Amino acid sequence: MCLAVPGEVEDIQGRNGVVNFGGTRRKVDISLIDELNVGDYVIVHAGFAIERMDEEDARQTLDLLRQLESAEY
């Protein structure tokens, strides 16, 4: 129930956008998210964007590994 992949919004036309998943492009329904912009990253499930993906949060999560290591070693 959870298969969704991240991609970059390249174009927006009303309730649809074109999302680029690292080379594969597809039309995606973006009606579940407000105020989306070209250049934003979204998580796409079965052809619908279900949420924005936040770059800063991604960085922080990756940083978590480093923090855990510092605490441990």
Next chain:
Amino acid sequence: MKLVSETILSNVTRAGQGGVTLRDLDDSGTLIWGDLEVVLTTDAHTVKPLFFPGGNIGRLAAAGTLNDISVMGVKPLAISCSIVMEEGFSRSRLETVVRSMNEVLEEVGADLIAGDTKVVERGDIDEMIMTTAGVGVTGRGSVIRDTGLKPGDDIILSGTVGDHGITILSVREGFDFQLQTQSDVGPIWGIVEAALEVGGVHAMKDPTRGGLSNALNELAEKSMVGIEIEEESIPVESDIRNASEMLGVDPYSITNEGKVVIGVDRELSDEVLSSVRATARGRKASVIGTVVEGHRGEVVMETRIGGRRLMEPPVGDPAPRIC
């Protein structure tokens, strides 16, 4: 499919005398003729859609049959082709299909020497079915089987996987996504010839239906060896990988129509690899694993993050999923 093979095998008493028989269920069959071994294969092709990025049914049919001969280590000499088409099939589309077939023949240097066409009533079949048969000749006993892998051998994959299967899905109604990569449908003879010239080739398989995973499992089973694969070494185009992720389809289980898996003696592996990489279709060839004594009949993969898992043969066509 197993049921069909069983039904056929149990009802054919004349299934081959010497050589590779029907019972061997290999890509082609052979018959011994004095000092020679004649290789014969046949296949029916129905692809939907008929025309796809990178090819069409004609290209698929010709390459498919030429490859079934090539993968036995034999140069394909000629094919026959039988076309059944629906009434009203456009003349120009037929021309395109036949021209594509010819392109493949030109590339390999093989000939179409017999053919047949039938037109059936509209609705009796879906547009077109092509059946091809192919023939090649080699010295008796020189045919390369899928039973010949030896522990210590390297496994070379001639290029990227997933291209054809994902491309077909991308143009299917209900899927509709754009790729940069296209179907890889094409002849592998150039690659096979390059490898044979170096020597040390113990077994080969082309990863068509069931993809790389199926080919590796069949090799492991038929040769009664274990295979260890390094996922990191398996070449996959990034848009194909991302499309597979999006659809929830395994790129290692999906059909390829222009690739070959080669089991080669470790001593000659480097040379075979360079030789293959020098060919037009083998530029992205890679050593993806080795053959071992242990876990006979099984393929074990070291995943790209360093974990271990089995690579089981796929069951049925990989269907896209949402879960």
Next chain:
Amino acid sequence: MDLSSFHDRDAVQRAAKLLLRKAPRRQLTFLHVCGTHENTIARYGLRSLLPDSVRIVAGPGCPVCVTSTCEIDSMVEVAQDHARVFTYGDMFSVPGSGRSLRDARADGADVQVVYSLADAISIARKSPKPSAFFSIGFETTAPLAATTVLAGVPPDFYFQISHRLIPPAMRALLDAGEIRIDGLLCPGHVSTIIGAEPYEPFAREYGIPIAIAGFEPLDVMLALIDLIDQVDSGKPRVFNEYSRAVRWTGNRKAQRMIERVFETCDSEWRGLGTLPESGLRLRDEHRDLDVRNRFDLKPREPAPMPPGCRCADVLLGSADPSDCPLFGDRCTPPTPVGPCMVSSEGTCRIWYTYGGRGRG
């Protein structure tokens, strides 16, 4: 955005090393409730990287496995007698009490597999005929149907709403107390919709550590490390590892749409029985889109599990697939007995495919 570090070998190996250092002295069992988590774990061989004292078990996270046989049978009936049926790939080959949609298609029924509900809608617009969409999945997928209903569907387009909810299933699992669960790995994309909030009562009431995890191998490893830390500290809470996609309150817009289109109802989970308030159905004002409303379908009873099949235990996490006497023997992917083997997201199927049994 470069997300490749989430499946970077070095990063995952570093996390694995940390996990080994933190390896608990007593056996810990963590449960996940998402078929996609099981898929990540099996496909990357993550179990082979875990310390012996840490076990991850799969719960009822495969919506296909838990979809009632009645719903499947009804859709097969619709395909055979009434309308074109659109389905996600997952459901195509899953038999109800007898046949699957694939079987129906082999007999000439119009059944089309689509990647997206949006594709079904556009096909229906291009070639109009009575159509029904088999809408399965958990909270991740429900908003897709909701937004589509609100946007308006083509004429003669209906839904079989078979959505189920994760928190009620989690509650049933914990209440069943079949196995000792030391922590929960919560599904990242369901959480994208519902947020982290709904899990707080579980941490509180059951005192159970919770980590919402993404689906890359590093996500799962980081979540496991946190769960072990939570067990050590004795202070259970909800940790959101998947912060890049999960907001604490979830996707409010999606939640509002679900509210407008659906209401909760009791729902039968294949193998588990009826769980209260665990499913969704169309509200009265949208009931005209319900396939059961449009077509006169046979009333049905859920089919019993096949004899010997331990899918129910596997779904509850109280048995591994290899504990089932049928696994790998009478029950294999080409000859499946229970839903856990039929579905490509089923725990048994994934185990069989990736050799989940043991460390690979």
